[in-house]
Amino acid sequence: MTNSNCWIPIAENSDFSIHNIPFGIFSDSDTTKRIGIAIGDQILDLAKVAETGIFDDLNIDKTVFTNEFLNPFIDLGKAKTNAVRQKIQKELTDANSILKEGTHFLLAQKEATMHLPIFIRDYTDFYSSIEHATNVGVMFRGPENALMPNWKHLPVGYHGRASSITISGHDVRRPMGQTMPPDAEKPVYGPSKRVDFELETGFVVGKNTQLGETVNISDAEDYIFGKVLLNDWSARDVQKWEYIPLGPFLAKSFASHISPWVVTMEALAPFRIEGPKQEPEVLPYLVFEGAKNYDINLEVAIEPENASETVISRSNFKYMYWNMAQQLAHHTMNGCNVHVGDLMGSGTISGKSEDSYGSMLELTWGGKKSVVLNDGSERKFINDNDTVIMRGHAVKDSIRVGFGEVRAKILPAKG
Ligand code: MN
Numbered sequence: 001m002t003n004s005n006c007w008i009p010i011a012e013n014s015d016f017s018i019h020n021i022p023f024g025i026f027s028d029s030d031t032t033k034r035i036g037i038a039i040g041d042q043i044l045d046l047a048k049v050a051e052t053g054i055f056d057d058l059n060i061d062k063t064v065f066t067n068e069f070l071n072p073f074i075d076l077g078k079a080k081t082n083a084v085r086q087k088i089q090k091e092l093t094d095a096n097s098i099l100k101e102g103t104h105f106l107l108a109q110k111e112a113t114m115h116l117p118i119f120i121r122d123y124t125d126f127y128s129s130i131e132h133a134t135n136v137g138v139m140f141r142g143p144e145n146a147l148m149p150n151w152k153h154l155p156v157g158y159h160g161r162a163s164s165i166t167i168s169g170h171d172v173r174r175p176m177g178q179t180m181p182p183d184a185e186k187p188v189y190g191p192s193k194r195v196d197f198e199l200e201t202g203f204v205v206g207k208n209t210q211l212g213e214t215v216n217i218s219d220a221e222d223y224i225f226g227k228v229l230l231n232d233w234s235a236r237d238v239q240k241w242e243y244i245p246l247g248p249f250l251a252k253s254f255a256s257h258i259s260p261w262v263v264t265m266e267a268l269a270p271f272r273i274e275g276p277k278q279e280p281e282v283l284p285y286l287v288f289e290g291a292k293n294y295d296i297n298l299e300v301a302i303e304p305e306n307a308s309e310t311v312i313s314r315s316n317f318k319y320m321y322w323n324m325a326q327q328l329a330h331h332t333m334n335g336c337n338v339h340v341g342d343l344m345g346s347g348t349i350s351g352k353s354e355d356s357y358g359s360m361l362e363l364t365w366g367g368k369k370s371v372v373l374n375d376g377s378e379r380k381f382i383n384d385n386d387t388v389i390m391r392g393h394a395v396k397d398s399i400r401v402g403f404g405e406v407r408a409k410i411l412p413a414k415g
Contacts, residue, residue, distance in 0.1 A: 001018055005093040006018045008039050008040050008092060009040060010040035014041070014400070016038040016261070016402070017400050019400070020038070020263060022263045022267065023035060023046075023226070023264070024038065024043075025260075026114050027112065028107055028112050033066075033067075034046070034067075035047060035067070037085075041108060041109050042106045042107065042108060043106065043112050044106055045105055045106070045107065046065045046084075046088075047066045048104060049091075049105055050062045069341070070117050070341070071119050074206050074341065085264060085267075114169070115260070116165070116258075121342060122338070122339065123165060123343045123344075124159055124344050125160045125345035126155050126347040127157060127348075128155050128321055128346055128347045129346070129347055130147075131319060131352055131356075132348040132357075133146075133151055135362045152278070152280060154286070154330055157330075157347075158247045164255050165343065166256075166258075167259070168407050170257070171409045173410075173411045173412070173413060174192060174195055174412060175254035176189065177189075177191075177192045177235050177238035177250060177251065191412075191413030192236075192251075194380075194381045195233065195235055195410055196360045196361050196381055197300065198233070198347075199350075200231070201227050201230055202227065202345045202346065203224050203225075204343060205225065205338045206222075206224055206226075208337070208338070208340055209223070209337045209338050213337065214333050214334075214335060215328055215338075216285075217329040218289070220324070220325035220326075220329050221265065221324075223338070224265055224328065225264065226262040226263050226264040226268075227403070228259045229258065229403045229404075229406040230258050230259075232348070233255045234252055235252075238251035257407075257408045259390075259392075259404055259405060261404055270399055271296060271394040272293070273295045273318055275291075275318065285330075286330060288326055293318045294394065295318045296316060296318070296392050296393070297314070297394065298314070298392045299311050299314045299390070299391050300312055300388065301389040301390075301391075302389075303407075304375060305385035307373070307377075308375070309389060310375075312371050312379075313355060313358060314351075315349050315350060315351045315356045316356070317392070319349060319350070319352070320349065348362075350362055360382065364380045364381070383410070385409060387410075388409075389405055390405060
């Protein structure tokens with residue numbers, strides 16, 4: 001199976017190849033929200049495809065395709081969702097496909113409006129890149145105490161805010177916050193002066209657990225439906241003042257953005273690779289057997305108002321110290337239940353080199369230096385009317401699977 005077998009033209013560098021088939025929720029001008037898949041620069045309307053009867057042997061209730069979220073579809077289970085994906089691949093590479101009859105199954109992505117693909121009941125964000133955790137630790141506590149004693153023994157995380165997660169393309173206002181300026185005696189209230197992004201991916205839980213149930217690490221991948229790009233916006237000045245002793249709060253909850261297409265774990269399977277060796281050895285409930293990580297190229301760009309973008313960081317998901325299965329096994333080991341559609345953020349994904357750091361905090365080393373953009377302007381953090389764009393894709397043996405992008409503009413504070 002190659003892109004050239006597909007009867008829809010697919011550009012060579014398209015993230016949405018025949019190997020991908022990611023799921024999303026879209027609408028066009030006169031119809032309601034429903035499920036589509038991205039293929040090349042088109043969207044295949046699964047609600048209309050389902051009406052042809054090609055999924056009938058899977059015994060799927062067709063209303064899942066017209067739901068405003070992917071949750072009921074994901075809840076069908078991987079056997080069915082992947083069968084749908086494979087049937088789509090078969091139809092799109094079949095010269096005699098029923099889907100070639102008429103044009104109403106397809107629409108251009110630029111003609112569609114994308115919507116939040118999942119109802120996210122709970123959102124957890126981890127802190128699983130050793131490069132990121134070390135950089136932040138060095139800045140805040142010095143090189144001797146960079147990693148806290150627990151860091152290599154458990155995937156550190158916090159429970160985030162699901163209500164303020166939105167998708168690519170929605171602007172966000174610079175948050176107001178309480179901060180303690182350097183050398184000040186009293187805290188002040190005002191717009192955050194240090195709005196930052198965090199380059200992350202998120203995984204979408206694909207299977208419910210009951211309260212009290214734990215997910216064994218060897219089964220954990222059955223509970224992961226797919227992945228999105230995630231920008232975990234962070235107000236660093238607010239964070240610095242508020243985080244002691246309970247961790248992130250309002251510095252994080254003002255907004256998080258995800259990419260609109262959920263890329264399935266089946267589509268990402270060809271890109272599995274070994275992860276960093278974990279030393280010291282982790283506890284048995286966290287021991288993962290097999291290729292632990294995924295080779296996914298990631299990049300961040302800043303696009304100032306009325307200027308072209310500058311790529312300011314290139315990183316990779318393969319650097320993660322803790323993987324998704326370990327995060328989920330840890331998350332549930334106390335009996336905490338998870339639901340279909342829950343979102344789990346990876347934590348900021350930084351690489352080893354200075355041009356692969358996943359936040360302005362690290363790229364400018366806490367604001368001590370500047371990032372220079374193509375238009376000559378400099379940034380320590382994100383300015384008003386800057387758009388931050390994140391992209392991600394994997395390539396192997398001419399197979400490309402990508403996420404598209406997540407973009408969002410920072411508007412001036414309300415004041
Ligand atoms: Mn984060």
